[in-house]
Amino acid sequence: MVKVKKANTVVEGAREKILASAAQLFSEHGFNGVSVRDIAASAGVNSALVGYYFGGKQGLLAEVYMRHCTPLTQERARLLKSFSRDAQPTLEQILEAFIRPSLEVTTDEHGRSTFTRLRAILSGENSALLEQLVADNFDKSIRTFVTALAKCLPHLSREDILWRFHFLLGAVYYTGSGPHRIYALSHHHCDPSDPVATASEMIPFLAAGFRAPAADFPARSPKPKAVPAKR
Template sequence: MAGPQFSTKDRILGAAEELFAQHGFSGTSLRQVTSRADVNIAAVNYHFGSKENLVNEVFRRRMDVMSGHRLERLRLALAERSGEIEPILAAFVEPALDMAQDRHGGAFIRVIARAYAEKNDGLRKFLSDQYGHVQREFARALAGCLPQLSKEELYWRLDFLGGALTYAMADFGLIKRPSGVGEAAHRQRAAQELIRFAAAGFKA
């Protein structure tokens, strides 16, 4: 019984993610989601209860994994290269770009962009409540390397890093992947350049 339940829930999440990426949150109806997932509205209500909860769970499915990787990388950076800012930034940047490279994560990148563009107070509160501790862990680690920065300055710069990372994840900037360069190599170069850029910004 658990198998079919999981399969139905996963189909709903996948359909919702694709539709949110295409049409945004307000532009996607539950009827569209049920049609794409080939389920009835009762299945959505059973697994999620509301559209707001469905939006939140689309984020949780990806963010839990990425946040776990970030914190694991951060612990290693602090243990092995204490006092260096670049490994901390790599722990923040690289798991996100790895997710963007994953074929299952492509639509989610556009969903993140939608979250930036659309005003959704409920979603912002959910993300703050669930993942704010990740930001605070990185802020604490960076503060240890940058005692000259006030807390306000540090959080401004973290915000700018988050925006730049989202832009890099979406891969719609001026730098296109050259022919003959694989996707993984291109993402690695993007991570290197972003880490270098961010490090200079934090140290300024």
């Protein structure tokens, strides 16, 4: 198996070093933007080991992806459960349980969530492999959260919930994908790489959106003319 310790510093095996470097580089440049040689060089190992351990570049991506999925979905489920202990969770709590782990889990040394950025960047590259990975690893978790949201928002149809969840995913992914123009536009006052600040801005925004009245369906233009501010 994996040797985890040697001498006084944590020295990983070549396999673990490859995984760490791959997660970092894939998340920065996407699958097609990085070569096996880049990853091996960054890990300080021979590039032939990628074939030995993972069977190739695609196998390496799949391993990186699945390696990070479990902690993320588990943390989401754990938070949701902790909020459901005494009573039905509030909308804000459900959103927090889904979003916060995305921003915090498996962060690198700069506090950035490598895995969220990885998912964001890969969601652009239209790979059949990735689509399968996403469906296999996330559909169950997403259904759980959609159900919790529906319970919390009985005035909405399931379609409305799904639309709004789609927009939520957009906000999360885009925040994870960086770089962010608002960082420059705000003169560095708004920093989407700060998970705490991001969550405290994102959750109230999304909660208000979810609480909006159901859109007239299908496909009518927004009619509120004189701003009947609801909530």
